[in-house]
Amino acid sequence: MTKLLEWVFGVSLLGAAWACVTFDLLRVSIPPAYREVAWPMPLYLLVSFGCYSLATVGYRVATFNDCDDAAKELRGQIIEAKEDLRKKGFKF
Amino acid sequence: MATSRQAAGSRGDGDKYSVLLPTFNERENLPLIVWLLVKFFGESGYDYEIIVIDDGSPDGTLQVAEQLQGIYGEDKILLRPRAKKLGLGTAYIHGIKHATGNYIFIMDADLSHHPKFIPEFIEKQKEGDYDLVSGTRYQGDGGVYGWDLRRKLISRGANFVSQVLLRPGASDLTGSFRLYKRAVLEGLIECCVSKGYVFQMEMIVRARQLHYSIGEVPISFVDRVYGESKLGGNEIVSFLKGLLTLFATT
Numbered sequence A: 001m002t003k004l005l006e007w008v009f010g011v012s013l014l015g016a017a018w019a020c021v022t023f024d025l026l027r028v029s030i031p032p033a034y035r036e037v038a039w040p041m042p043l044y045l046l047v048s049f050g051c052y053s054l055a056t057v058g059y060r061v062a063t064f065n066d067c068d069d070a071a072k073e074l075r076g077q078i079i080e081a082k083e084d085l086r087k088k089g090f091k092f
Numbered sequence B: 001m002a003t004s005r006q007a008a009g010s011r012g013d014g015d016k017y018s019v020l021l022p023t024f025n026e027r028e029n030l031p032l033i034v035w036l037l038v039k040f041f042g043e044s045g046y047d048y049e050i051i052v053i054d055d056g057s058p059d060g061t062l063q064v065a066e067q068l069q070g071i072y073g074e075d076k077i078l079l080r081p082r083a084k085k086l087g088l089g090t091a092y093i094h095g096i097k098h099a100t101g102n103y104i105f106i107m108d109a110d111l112s113h114h115p116k117f118i119p120e121f122i123e124k125q126k127e128g129d130y131d132l133v134s135g136t137r138y139q140g141d142g143g144v145y146g147w148d149l150r151r152k153l154i155s156r157g158a159n160f161v162s163q164v165l166l167r168p169g170a171s172d173l174t175g176s177f178r179l180y181k182r183a184v185l186e187g188l189i190e191c192c193v194s195k196g197y198v199f200q201m202e203m204i205v206r207a208r209q210l211h212y213s214i215g216e217v218p219i220s221f222v223d224r225v226y227g228e229s230k231l232g233g234n235e236i237v238s239f240l241k242g243l244l245t246l247f248a249t250t
């Protein structure tokens, strides 16, 4: 199953469950209070997922390591490499 | 280090590592990356060879490679040039054909991937007998150097979206510093058709799809000092296109 199909499958499953509760499709007389809670659920889910995404990406950008030491080390090694290569007869 | 240097080339577990170095206009970087590879392979004592696949670089990268071959020997530096720029994917395919190792490293020649991580890749691979080990900028001590906020945001954002849509089981999808079992790489590369960043992403997504095991090693990614980036301006558009294609087909 492709990832796309997985998503379609998952979303339809959730959607069906939501419709069952909100419109009492199975005629099991779900209390109106439940139905009122269920009704705006998709929107809540969407908004919370959006917030979660923004927070996650924001946090990861903020904590993205800056490898200053790695860059410094590399600069040193470049000098060392050039010297050594010249000694070995390399012409730049 | 004295003891490990003594052991150079003599870690007798029969494994050999072929490093594929595709180059296009890397005249300044190639001698440095080769020097570093020789240094770190030498110190750790693993058997290796470096395969330079130059695509007719107009800046004379091939002549540089020939000089290096003269210094380090034809058994260590193999030249497998092609006449013109045919792209990275086919460069790897071309390189593997000539590789004699049972493990293959893929890395960029522009010094953004540091050979000092190679022993860590190898240890990681042995630790879990992984089919592939992928370098990651996004975990542990991994990171980047020389990126501004905008680039970090794009990188993290693109990675998040890809993670959500593809759930590949690896944290760095577009990184291209990886160690493969030879047969695994040969199989994967045949079924991957994407170009650019998406190529690396497709490789790891298909790896997961084929139930290969994936290990990860945190790496620091230092932006290239010399030379120019070969990826064009419409990177984001082609990335999204590729992502959606993978989303619908894998």
Ligand SMILES: Nc1nc2c(ncn2[C@@H]2O[C@H](COP(=O)(O)OP(=O)(O)OP(=O)(O)O)[C@@H](O)[C@H]2O)c(=O)[nH]1
Pocket: B021, B022, B023, B024, B025, B026, B053, B054, B055, B085, B086, B087, B088, B091, B107, B108, B109, B110, B112, B224, B228, B229, B230, B231
């Ligand atoms: N043989 C060959 N090598 C290539 C080709 N295009 C890129 N390369 C090499 O592939 C490696 C990665 O290319 P880069 O231009 O660094 O791409 P990148 O790392 O995504 O971009 P940067 O941010 O500029 O580093 C480098 O070693 C290049 O020299 C090609 O068409 N043929």
Ligand SMILES: [Mg+2]
Pocket: B108, B110, B112, B224
């Ligand atoms: Mg690069």
